[in-house]
Amino acid sequence: MTDTRALADEGGRPEGVRERRNRELRQRIHLAAIELGEPAGMDAVTVAELAAAAGISRRTFFRHFRSKEDAVLAGHARYLAAARSLPMRASNVTEALSAIERVGDVVLEHEGQPELAEHRRVNAMIQRDQAIRTHAVVQDRLIADVFRDRLRELLPHEPVPALEFVADLGVAVWRHGWVRWSAQQDAATAESPVESHRAARQLFRAVAASATR
Amino acid sequence: MTDTRALADEGGRPEGVRERRNRELRQRIHLAAIELGEPAGMDAVTVAELAAAAGISRRTFFRHFRSKEDAVLAGHARYLAAARSLPMRASNVTEALSAIERVGDVVLEHEGQPELAEHRRVNAMIQRDQAIRTHAVVQDRLIADVFRDRLRELLPHEPVPALEFVADLGVAVWRHGWVRWSAQQDAATAESPVESHRAARQLFRAVAASATR
DNA sequence: GTAAATTGTGACACACAGTGCCATAATTTT
DNA sequence: AAAATTATGGCACTGTGTGTCACAATTTAC
Numbered sequence: 001m002t003d004t005r006a007l008a009d010e011g012g013r014p015e016g017v018r019e020r021r022n023r024e025l026r027q028r029i030h031l032a033a034i035e036l037g038e039p040a041g042m043d044a045v046t047v048a049e050l051a052a053a054a055g056i057s058r059r060t061f062f063r064h065f066r067s068k069e070d071a072v073l074a075g076h077a078r079y080l081a082a083a084r085s086l087p088m089r090a091s092n093v094t095e096a097l098s099a100i101e102r103v104g105d106v107v108l109e110h111e112g113q114p115e116l117a118e119h120r121r122v123n124a125m126i127q128r129d130q131a132i133r134t135h136a137v138v139q140d141r142l143i144a145d146v147f148r149d150r151l152r153e154l155l156p157h158e159p160v161p162a163l164e165f166v167a168d169l170g171v172a173v174w175r176h177g178w179v180r181w182s183a184q185q186d187a188a189t190a191e192s193p194v195e196s197h198r199a200a201r202q203l204f205r206a207v208a209a210s211a212t213r
Numbered sequence: 214m215t216d217t218r219a220l221a222d223e224g225g226r227p228e229g230v231r232e233r234r235n236r237e238l239r240q241r242i243h244l245a246a247i248e249l250g251e252p253a254g255m256d257a258v259t260v261a262e263l264a265a266a267a268g269i270s271r272r273t274f275f276r277h278f279r280s281k282e283d284a285v286l287a288g289h290a291r292y293l294a295a296a297r298s299l300p301m302r303a304s305n306v307t308e309a310l311s312a313i314e315r316v317g318d319v320v321l322e323h324e325g326q327p328e329l330a331e332h333r334r335v336n337a338m339i340q341r342d343q344a345i346r347t348h349a350v351v352q353d354r355l356i357a358d359v360f361r362d363r364l365r366e367l368l369p370h371e372p373v374p375a376l377e378f379v380a381d382l383g384v385a386v387w388r389h390g391w392v393r394w395s396a397q398q399d400a401a402t403a404e405s406p407v408e409s410h411r412a413a414r415q416l417f418r419a420v421a422a423s424a425t426r
Numbered sequence: 427g428t429a430a431a432t433t434g435t436g437a438c439a440c441a442c443a444g445t446g447c448c449a450t451a452a453t454t455t456t
Numbered sequence: 457a458a459a460a461t462t463a464t465g466g467c468a469c470t471g472t473g474t475g476t477c478a479c480a481a482t483t484t485a486c
Contacts, residue, residue: 060465159396166420169382280472280473
């Protein structure tokens with residue numbers, strides 16, 4: 001989680017003390033949020049407790065995250081950053097979905113073992129914890145809006161509602177990929193994230209093919 | 214808006230004074246919310262102002278709506294009620310989407326002129342007003358969860374993530390239908406709500422057909 | 427019809443979220 | 457080493473949402 005820079009600028013300058021501390025602190029807060037929220041439910045945790053657990057003041061917490069729910073959903077921040085910065089290409093509405101899927105592919109390639117472990121944990125929280133679930137869907141919408149705006153630049157002649165719709169669908173498929181992956185339990189039949197996302201896309205296609213007579 | 218009973222029980226008993234006042238008050242609050250929120254943006258409106266405009270106390274407002282954003286989104290409440298109460302039939306995942314679409318069709322049939330005018334107004338707010346937009350997507354998720362749970366009863370052998378996904382897609386198509394309809398401006402080429410929703414379903418199919426090579 | 431039970435309302439208090447502001451400490455730059 | 461920048465904590469303040477109580481209005485039972 002955490003290093004939203006990973007995708008954007010691989011070749012950065014050294015990274016000063018400030019930068020490193022900032023990154024580490026965000027990570028510490030993130031872990032504290034999961035640690036406290038996982039057992040009790042996020043509604044039962046106050047920002048004051050969270051800040052105390054991370055060794056900072058309430059005020060400082062809000063300088064690093066907009067809300068306690070935000071502190072949990074680090075994966076969304078990475079996907080959002082990718083939606084903003086990765087190159088996209090599409091020459092019509094139906095290609096737009098593929099363009100979004102390609103962004104997802106790149107993100108998947110960058111998610112290593114620690115991120116995957118986080119995904120399992122956070123996705124489990126999204127299923128159980130209403131506060132987190134609510135916040136996750138809001139984040140999804142923000143990401144879809146970013147995709148919509150980028151598609152708008154690529155396809156200025158397409159109606160905006162259609163682009164928004166495609167962006168929505170793209171994000172829904174992405175989310176379902178993770179839900180599917182996180183639902184795996186026994187290692188025997190477990191899919192890799194890439195496989196789960198492929199399955200999500202296939203299910204999307206299958207459902208659409210038979211719908212709307 | 215307003216009468217969430219319309220779909221559920223057409224043949225009801227007379228309706229007492231209490232019931233009527235309750236309904237009228239909800240409607241009054243709803244209108245006050247739109248009236249205040251439309252020009253200023255919902256973030257700039259406090260519940261105290263809203264309650265004052267509706268002639269009630271702040272405390273009473275919260276007995277009728279969970280939040281000021283909720284007070285604006287009356288159409289979502291109707292759709293939610295329909296998702297809960299209308300009969301659904303499906304024997305596999307791909308039919309599930311059609312089942313959700315059928316619920317939408319029934320709701321559409323019941324939306325008269327005043328509701329349609331409201332849809333235009335509220336949808337415009339959803340586009341402009343971040344607070345409302347955020348809340349709308351949360352409502353959509355709640356509705357999708359209701360559909361998911363109902364599908365779970367109909368198709369107990371299907372994996373829950375798949376059902377959740379289909380429910381998500383169904384709601385996304387529904388929402389896009391309204392967005393598309395609300396985007397119409399000149400009466401000359403304007404679509405009816407039914408036509409817009411049909412177009413939404415077709416776009417869904419078209420996008421899916423060419424995606425995921 | 428009147429009495430009892432139920433339900434809606436306002437007032438008050440309270441916990442908590444989120445933000446503006448300022449003084450201070452730590453770091454980067456010059 | 458001094459100056460400029462940036463992170464932090466403390467404090468105050470607005471606003472949300474909920475629990476609780478007393479009281480008024482309706483509904484139900486008799």
